[in-house]
Amino acid sequence: MGAITDVRGLLVGHATDVAALTGCTVILCPAGATAGVDVRGGAPGTRETDLLRAGRLVQEVHGVLLTGGSAFGLDAAGGVMRYLEERGAGFDTGLLKVPIVPAAVLYDLGAGASGIRPGPDMGYAACLAAGTEVAEGSVGAGTGATVGKLFGACSWMKGGVGTASRQSGDLVCGAIAAVNAFGDVLGEGGRILAGARQGGGLPGTANLMAQIGDTGKESWPLNTTLAVVATNASLDKGAASALAVMASAGLGRTLSPAFSMFDGDIVFALATGEVEGDLNLAGALCAWALAEAVGRAVTEAVSLGGIPAARDFMA
Numbered sequence: 001m002g003a004i005t006d007v008r009g010l011l012v013g014h015a016t017d018v019a020a021l022t023g024c025t026v027i028l029c030p031a032g033a034t035a036g037v038d039v040r041g042g043a044p045g046t047r048e049t050d051l052l053r054a055g056r057l058v059q060e061v062h063g064v065l066l067t068g069g070s071a072f073g074l075d076a077a078g079g080v081m082r083y084l085e086e087r088g089a090g091f092d093t094g095l096l097k098v099p100i101v102p103a104a105v106l107y108d109l110g111a112g113a114s115g116i117r118p119g120p121d122m123g124y125a126a127c128l129a130a131g132t133e134v135a136e137g138s139v140g141a142g143t144g145a146t147v148g149k150l151f152g153a154c155s156w157m158k159g160g161v162g163t164a165s166r167q168s169g170d171l172v173c174g175a176i177a178a179v180n181a182f183g184d185v186l187g188e189g190g191r192i193l194a195g196a197r198q199g200g201g202l203p204g205t206a207n208l209m210a211q212i213g214d215t216g217k218e219s220w221p222l223n224t225t226l227a228v229v230a231t232n233a234s235l236d237k238g239a240a241s242a243l244a245v246m247a248s249a250g251l252g253r254t255l256s257p258a259f260s261m262f263d264g265d266i267v268f269a270l271a272t273g274e275v276e277g278d279l280n281l282a283g284a285l286c287a288w289a290l291a292e293a294v295g296r297a298v299t300e301a302v303s304l305g306g307i308p309a310a311r312d313f314m315a
Contacts, residue, residue, distance in 0.1 A: 004174030004289075005132040006165040007230040009033070009272050012176065013130030014140030014161070015122040021112025021305050024067035024076045025140035025161055025178060026126040027228050030089040032060035033270040035102065036240030038248050040258075041224060041265030045071045045105035052268075054238040058100055062089045063127075064268050065103035066141040066178045066226040069117030077103040079123025104266045106180040106224040108144030110153065111305055134163045134176065137300035138309075141226065145180035146307055147298065148196035149222050149262075150205050157194040158309040159185075162296030166285040171277040173285035175229045175247065179297040181255050182223040182262045185310075187295050194298040194310040195256075202313075206256050224264035225251060225294070229286035231270070233277030244269035246283025250290030 005012055009031055016023040037052045047065075051058050062084050067073035081099045084090060090097030109117070126140065137160045145159030159181065165174035179185060183205040184195025192202040229247040244267045251265060252258045259265050269286070301309045 002165055003134040003163040004165060004176045004230050005134055007172050007174050007232050007272060008274065010230055011130040011132060012134045013126040014135055015126035016139050016143050017116065018143065020116035021144035022068040022108050022116060022118060023140045023143040024065060024073065024118040024122055024126050026080055026130060027064045027176065028127060028130050029270060030062055030084060030087060032062055033272050034059060034235055034237055034240050035061040036237055036244045036269045038241065038244035038267045040248055041263035042261035044264035044266050047074045047077055048100060048102040052102060052237065058091050059237065061100045061102055063101045064228050065101055065123060067103060067105050067118045068108040068141055068144050070105055070107045070109055072117040073105045074103055075120055076118040076123030077101045079120035080127055083124050083127035102268060104226045106141060106145060106178060106226055107222050108180065110222055111144035111146055136162050136296055138302050138304050141178035142297060145178060147179060147181045147185055147194050148205065149182050150196040150208055155196040155198065156307050157197060157313060158301040158303060158307050160297040160301035162293040162300060164289040164292035164296060166289045168281060168285060170275045171233060171282060173231045173282055173289055175227060175286060175290035175293040177225060177227040177290060177293040177297055179225050179294055180223055181225050182260050183255055183257045185294060185298045186254050186256055193295060223262050225255060226266055227290055228268045228270065229290055231277060231282045231286065232272050232274040233282050234273040235271035239279050240269045240271050242279060243283050243286060247286035247290050250287040253291045254294040
């Protein structure tokens, strides 16, 4: 399907509030998956990331939540936990099972109704909608996502959610991204797909920053690209975090600038352990899939809240 759900055992669901321009996206792995994380941006908002380090007790997670609402949106993870607990998924403590659900947020409060944010009910709804078919564009965590923030709201274009996958023999790798970047999204040959608008064109955020000597301070809290990559390879937690690091190259190829101090860019990695696979190959495939997923996030997006999408701007 060309989606992260090509990795067997993973399901993806969205909950979308078009009126408030916010939402959340959940990647479920009820049977458990080894997980790692790579935090590159300077302004992350996260939950349950410390336990993903090698040497921590818990070895598997049961879902990952990507959500709008800034730090308020972390509440939506409670709904994901409730859904998984009802179905008997979680870390067995002897008394009961506790679902492990790392989460990360993006800032979409400036795009829609800032007082409405994803909460437990929305997280639960995303789980109810989860399946192997993955909607893309202006859905879930990408509903209120925007890119090209250098000059504030007058320069924004729509971000969104995108997914892709790659396979080599029995090794399957996939990625999903919620793109809410400070800068531009690049396609083939460095062509700008979406980014800061100026004078009817897309001159390039990095070029504009160099010309005006301004780093867009008014947009400092407004950005973040969230991603999950997955493989069916068998990896321990240290290798899973290494996979997340290698996959982050996909963000570096497609976001300009990437990993800025204004972005909370973060990549989670999941390994389901079905096959023996080479970590380096998995890293290359995940980076490739993530780069495509980022591009699809903006090319599949539609205009919402008066914010133009790539498909409108390039027409």
